[in-house]
Amino acid sequence: MKLMWQYTMRHKKLLLLNFLCVFGFIVIELGLPTLLGRMIDSGLETGNMENVKKIGWYMVIITVIGITLHIMLSYVGAKLNNRIIVDLRDDMFENIQQFSHGEYEQIGVSSLITRVTNDAYQVMLFLGQVLRTGFMTPMMFIASITIVIKRSPLLARYVFLALPFLTIGIIIIAKYSKPLSERQQTELDNINGIMRENLSGLRVIRAFVNEKFEEKRFDQVNAAFTDTSTKLFKLVAAAQPAFFFLFNLVMVLIIWMGAKYIDMGQLEVGNLIATIEYVFHALFSFMLFTVIFMMYPRAAVSANRIQEVLELSSTITDKPDGVKETRTNGVVSFNQVTFAYPGTVESPVIRDVSFEVNPGETIAFIGSTGSGKSTLIQLIPRFYDVTKGSIQIDGVDVRDYNLHALRQKIGYIPQKAILFEGSIRDNLLMGKPDATEEDLDYALEIAQATEFVASKPKGLEEHLSEGGSNFSGGQKQRLAIARAIIRRPAIYIFDDSFSALDYQTDAKLREQLKKETKQSTVMIVAQRISSIMDADKIVVLNEGEVVGLGTHQELLDHCDIYRDIAFSQLSKEELAHE
Incomplete structure (x- = not known):
C-alpha cells in the first residue's frame, strides 16, 4: 500500500479533486433520503401538496448535481489511476534499463515482463476501485450510521448486529486469498517463460517434431495456473452472495421492526423510509469496502513484486562525475x-x-x-x-x-546479431543518431551490406520484423557490424x-574493416x-x-x-x- 500511496501523492491536485467529488457525492446521496422523509411526513401525510412539489424540485436539482459529481468522480479517478500506472511502468522500465546481466538473471526476463504488464494491471484495477469507492465507502458508512443512530436508535442496533459477521468474512477472505494470489502470479511467470521460450525456439521445436512435448509442458503450467485461479475466484464468488444474504436479512429485520414501531406510534413513516435508505447506504458501503479488501491481497502481491524491481539496484553502478x-x-x-x-x-x-x-x-x-x-x-x-x-x-x-x-x-557486436523491429535505417542510427546518408552508405559498404540492402524494395526503409526474423543470419550480422562501424569507436569488440558469413564475404569484410580500424x-x-x-x-x-x-x-x-x-x-x- 505504501508504494501505491507514494505514486498517488505525485498527483495531489487530482487527488484533492477526487476527494472533493467524493465528499460532494456523499452529501447529495445522504441528502436525498432526508428530503424524501420530510416530503412524506410534512407533505403527503398532511396533504400539503405545495410542500411536496417544493421538496420534489429540490430533489430533482440535487439529483442532477449528484449525477454530475458522479461523472466527474469517474473521470478524475480514471485520469489519476492512469497517470499513476504510467509513472509506475515508466519507473520500472527506467530501472530495468540500468540492470546488469546479474539482475536480469536474478529475477528472470519473463518475470520482469509479467511485473511491468500484469502486475501493474492488477495494481491499476485495485487503485481504480479505491479511487471510485475506497474514499467514499468509509465516509458514507460513518455518515449513514451516525444519521441512523440519531434519527432511529432503536433500528440502529440491527445494523451493528451484522457488522461482526461482515468483519469476520473479510478477515477470512484476506487470509486465504493472499497465498493464492502469490502462487497465481508465480505461475503466470511460468506461463510467460514457456511462451517466450517456445516462440523464440519455434523452428527448433518444429525441426525436432517436438510440438506435442511442448504442448504437454505448457498444459502442465497452464493447468496449475487455472487451478489456483479457480480457487481464488471461488473464494471471491462465495463471499458476495453471503454478504448479500446478510445484507437482505438486516433490511427485512429493519422493515419488520420499523412497521411495529410505527404501529406503536414510536416512529413516523417518512422517518422509516429515510432510515431504510440510510441503512442501505451504510451496508452497501460496507459491502463495497469488502470488495476492496478482497482485491487488496492480489494487488499487494503485485505491488510487492513491482517494489522488488524498483528497489533492486544494479551491481554496475554509474559515476555521473x-x-x-x-x-x-x-x-x-x-x-x-x-x-x-x-x-x-x-x-x-x-x-x-x-x-x-x-x-x-x-x-x-x-x-x-x-x-x-x-x-x-x-x-x-x-x-x-x-x-x-x-x-x-x-x-x-x-x-x-x-x-x-x-x-x-566501444563498438560491440554480440554473438547473436540483435536487431530491433523498425527499418534498417532505424537500426543503423542506434550506433549514431545524427549519422548522415554518407555515414550510412560508408558503414554498409565496409560491412558488405550495400548490395543486399539495395536489393530490398524500400532500401534503408525496409522493415525488419521483431528480432530481424525476416532477414538471414548473415544479413543480420552484417547490419550489426555496420551499426558498430557507423559510430567510429576507439575499440571494436567482435x-x-x-x-x-561465407568465406568470400568474410574475407572482403575483413579487408575493408582493416582499413577502417587502423587507428x-x-x-x-x-x-x-x-x-x-x-x-x-x-x-x-x-x-x-x-x-x-x-x-x-x-x-x-x-x-x-x-x-x-x-x-x-x-x-x-x-x-x-x-
Whole structure:
C-alpha cells in the first residue's frame, strides 16, 4: 500500500479533486433520503401538496448535481489511476534499463515482463476501485450510521448486529486469498517463460517434431495456473452472495421492526423510509469496502513484486562525475582479472588474466567452448564487473568511468546479431543518431551490406520484423557490424560476429574493416583460426585461464592447445604454408 500511496501523492491536485467529488457525492446521496422523509411526513401525510412539489424540485436539482459529481468522480479517478500506472511502468522500465546481466538473471526476463504488464494491471484495477469507492465507502458508512443512530436508535442496533459477521468474512477472505494470489502470479511467470521460450525456439521445436512435448509442458503450467485461479475466484464468488444474504436479512429485520414501531406510534413513516435508505447506504458501503479488501491481497502481491524491481539496484553502478575524456584513445589493459558470476565466487570462470592491446592492434581470443572468451570481453563495457583485478582503458579503471562515456568508446557486436523491429535505417542510427546518408552508405559498404540492402524494395526503409526474423543470419550480422562501424569507436569488440558469413564475404569484410580500424583497437572472439591468423596477438583460453599469448606462428611453436585447434581446422598445405 505504501508504494501505491507514494505514486498517488505525485498527483495531489487530482487527488484533492477526487476527494472533493467524493465528499460532494456523499452529501447529495445522504441528502436525498432526508428530503424524501420530510416530503412524506410534512407533505403527503398532511396533504400539503405545495410542500411536496417544493421538496420534489429540490430533489430533482440535487439529483442532477449528484449525477454530475458522479461523472466527474469517474473521470478524475480514471485520469489519476492512469497517470499513476504510467509513472509506475515508466519507473520500472527506467530501472530495468540500468540492470546488469546479474539482475536480469536474478529475477528472470519473463518475470520482469509479467511485473511491468500484469502486475501493474492488477495494481491499476485495485487503485481504480479505491479511487471510485475506497474514499467514499468509509465516509458514507460513518455518515449513514451516525444519521441512523440519531434519527432511529432503536433500528440502529440491527445494523451493528451484522457488522461482526461482515468483519469476520473479510478477515477470512484476506487470509486465504493472499497465498493464492502469490502462487497465481508465480505461475503466470511460468506461463510467460514457456511462451517466450517456445516462440523464440519455434523452428527448433518444429525441426525436432517436438510440438506435442511442448504442448504437454505448457498444459502442465497452464493447468496449475487455472487451478489456483479457480480457487481464488471461488473464494471471491462465495463471499458476495453471503454478504448479500446478510445484507437482505438486516433490511427485512429493519422493515419488520420499523412497521411495529410505527404501529406503536414510536416512529413516523417518512422517518422509516429515510432510515431504510440510510441503512442501505451504510451496508452497501460496507459491502463495497469488502470488495476492496478482497482485491487488496492480489494487488499487494503485485505491488510487492513491482517494489522488488524498483528497489533492486544494479551491481554496475554509474559515476555521473566519472572520467569522460582521456589523453589516449583505445589502450586496453587486463591486470590479473578474475571473474565469477554472482553466487559462484568459489568457482570463477575467468582466472588471473593479464594482457595489453594498443590502438592499431588486433587481439583475438580463441579456445574451446566454455573457456570464457565471451565472458572476458563482456567485462570491458561493464556488462559485468570483475571480481578481482582491474580492467583499464586508456589508463583508467573502467569502474571509474562515466558509464555512458565508457560505452561510447566501444563498438560491440554480440554473438547473436540483435536487431530491433523498425527499418534498417532505424537500426543503423542506434550506433549514431545524427549519422548522415554518407555515414550510412560508408558503414554498409565496409560491412558488405550495400548490395543486399539495395536489393530490398524500400532500401534503408525496409522493415525488419521483431528480432530481424525476416532477414538471414548473415544479413543480420552484417547490419550489426555496420551499426558498430557507423559510430567510429576507439575499440571494436567482435564476439564471434563473422560466424554466419561465407568465406568470400568474410574475407572482403575483413579487408575493408582493416582499413577502417587502423587507428582503433580491435578485439575478436573467434572459433575459426583462419579468421584470426593475422591478428597481432592471440590469447588462448582454457577453462578461464590464459594458456597461450602470442602471434599465430609463436603459438603453433609453443602452445599445445592452440596447435591442436590448428591441426583440427587447417589443412596440411595451410600449416606447411605457415
